[in-house]
Amino acid sequence: SAVISQKPSRDICQRGTSLTIQCQVDSQVTMMFWYRQQPGQSLTLIATANQGSEATYESGFVIDKFPISRPNLTFSTLTVSNMSPEDSSIYLCSVETGYNEQFFGPGTRLTVL
Amino acid sequence: QKEVEQNSGPLSVPEGAIASLNCTYSDRGSQSFFWYRQYSGKSPELIMFIYSNGDKEDGRFTAQLNKASQYVSLLIRDSQPSDSATYLCAVEHSGAGSYQLTFGKGTKLSVIP
Numbered sequence: 001s002a003v004i005s006q007k008p009s010r011d012i013c014q015r016g017t018s019l020t021i022q023c024q025v026d027s028q029v030t031m032m033f034w035y036r037q038q039p040g041q042s043l044t045l046i047a048t049a050n051q052g053s054e055a056t057y058e059s060g061f062v063i064d065k066f067p068i069s070r071p072n073l074t075f076s077t078l079t080v081s082n083m084s085p086e087d088s089s090i091y092l093c094s095v096e097t098g099y100n101e102q103f104f105g106p107g108t109r110l111t112v113l
Numbered sequence: 114q115k116e117v118e119q120n121s122g123p124l125s126v127p128e129g130a131i132a133s134l135n136c137t138y139s140d141r142g143s144q145s146f147f148w149y150r151q152y153s154g155k156s157p158e159l160i161m162f163i164y165s166n167g168d169k170e171d172g173r174f175t176a177q178l179n180k181a182s183q184y185v186s187l188l189i190r191d192s193q194p195s196d197s198a199t200y201l202c203a204v205e206h207s208g209a210g211s212y213q214l215t216f217g218k219g220t221k222l223s224v225i226p
Contacts, residue, residue: 031212033212033213042218043216092157100145100162102203102212104156107155107156
C-alpha cells in the first residue's frame with residue numbers, strides 16, 4: 001500500500017475563487033488519479049495524472065476548470081477554478097502502486113458558498 | 114458507457130450472519146475487479162480484488178467473479194457491527210494498463226448487534 005496525504009483536509013470558499021488541493025505520497029508512483037465524490041454519491045474520475053505528461057481528463061471535465069500538475073513521482077495538485085456551489089464535493093487523489101491496486105488519500109472536503 | 118450497478122441498500126443483517134453484496138458491470142472486456150469499504154466521512158479502503166473467475170477468500174471476506182454473467186459479489190461471513198459501512202464495487206476499464214476504475218454507487222450495509 002502507500003501512505004497518502006492531502007491538503008487541505010477541508011475548506012470553505014467563496015464562489016468565483018480557486019482552490020488548489022495537494023496530494024503527497026510516501027513512495028514514487030507512476031499513476032495518480034483525481035476523483036470527485038458528491039454528497040451521497042459514488043466516486044467519479046476527473047483525470048489521470050502521470051508524471052512527465054499532460055493529464056488525461058474524463059468526459060465532462062476540462063483542463064480550464066480543473067488544471068492538474070504532476071511535477072514528480074510523489075506529488076500532484078488539482079485546482080478547482082472559478083468555483084460555484086455545484087463544485088461542493090469531496091475531492092480524492094489515489095495512486096496505483098504497481099500491483100494494479102489503487103489506494104486513496106483522506107480526501108478534501110470543499111464547500112463553496 | 115461503462116456502467117457498474119449495485120443495489121444501494123440499505124442491507125441489514127444481524128451480527129454473525131453472512132452479508133452478500135452484489136455488483137454487475139457492462140464492459141465485457143474488464144479484467145480486474147475491486148471491493149472498497151467506505152466508512153461515513155472517510156475515504157474508500159481497498160479490501161479485496163479479484164481477476165479470475167471463481168472465488169477468492171481473505172479472512173471473513175470472499176469475492177466471487179463470473180465473467181460470463183458479468184457479475185461480481187462480496188460475501189462477509191460472521192458479520193460484525195464494525196462492518197457497517199458502504200461497500201463500493203469498482204471495475205477496471207478494459208485496455209492494457211489503463212488502471213482507470215469505474216465505481217458503482219455503493220451498497221450501504223448495516224450489521225445489527
